[in-house]
Amino acid sequence: MQSTIVEGNTNEIIEWEYHSxxxxxxxxxxxxxxxxxxxxxxxxxxVPTFWKGEQTWVARFLGKEAGIxxxxxxxxDTNNLSLHHKEDKLIIHASSSIATSLSLHxxxxxxYLETQEGKPxxxxxxxxxxxxxxxxxxxxxxxxxxxxxxEKGFSVIQLxxxxxxxxxxFDIRARN
Numbered sequence: 173m174q175s176t177i178v179e180g181n182t183n184e185i186i187e188w189e190y191h192s193x194x195x196x197x198x199x200x201x202x203x204x205x206x207x208x209x210x211x212x213x214x215x216x217x218x219v220p221t222f223w224k225g226e227q228t229w230v231a232r233f234l235g236k237e238a239g240i241x242x243x244x245x246x247x248x249d250t251n252n253l254s255l256h257h258k259e260d261k262l263i264i265h266a267s268s269s270i271a272t273s274l275s276l277h278x279x280x281x282x283x284y285l286e287t288q289e290g291k292p293x294x295x296x297x298x299x300x301x302x303x304x305x306x307x308x309x310x311x312x313x314x315x316x317x318x319x320x321x322x323e324k325g326f327s328v329i330q331l332x333x334x335x336x337x338x339x340x341x342f343d344i345r346a347r348n
Contacts, residue, residue, distance in 0.1 A: 176260040178243075181267035185234050190245065192227040193254040204248045205229045205255055209262065212239035229255070235264040236288075297328040304331060305346045 180186030196202040205221045215237075221229040235241065240263055247256035276285045276293055285293040298321050300308070308314060321329060335341055 176258075177263060178260065179263045179265070180235070181265050182235055182238055183267060185232055186262070186264070187230060187232045189224065190221065190229045190231065190255055190258070192229075192252060194249070194252045195227060199223055199227060202249070203252070203255070206246045207231050207233075208244045208246060209233060210242045211235070211237060212241065213237060233262070235262070238264050238266040240264075293327070295328055296326050297330045298326045299330045299332065301332045301336060302346060303329075304333060305348045307345070 176188070178186060178188045190205060192199070200223045207219050207221060209217045209219060217233070219231060219233055221231045224230045240261060243258075243260040243262055245255055245258040245260075250256050275288050277288075278284075279286050279292075285295055287293055300317075302308060303314075308317065318329065336343070336346055339346060
């Protein structure tokens with residue numbers, strides 16, 4: 173099986189696909205595909221892929237350091253040689269871009285969140301259940317509510333996207 177080389181830049185999401193030569197009637201439920209990534213400095217990640225449709229799975233990764241990463245796929249169907257134990261390379265080039273204005277990770281002792289600079293981050297979230305509905309206009313109401321929450325010390329806004337558990341599907345109150 174030929175190895176694939178995927179390329180991208182630091183702090184940018186890189187996406188690539190895996191295609192199964194074996195057919196599955198229900199691919200979404202038939203198997204799981206994870207990729208094991210190891211950076212040139214020895215850091216390791218296990219990243220789940222997601223099913224794109226038909227017989228295709230997609231991987232996404234954001235590398236923070238330039239270098240050559242090794243990738244090994246792990247498929248729950250170990251007999252599928254187009255998906256299982258496929259060895260690939262990921263080349264990440266240095267870039268001056270930043271991924272987001274705030275990139276968080278778990279501290280070394282796994283007890284709190286911290287920024288890239290190592291500063292502790294307190295996650296105090298306000299959940300906006302109807303934040304993407306007509307009940308909250310954009311930009312006027314959205315900016316007013318955001319300013320209010322910032323003044324009250326909230327550090328995160330969580331938006332609920334999808335159907336609401338306390339309403340019937342497509343309830344008119346959630347229209348957007």
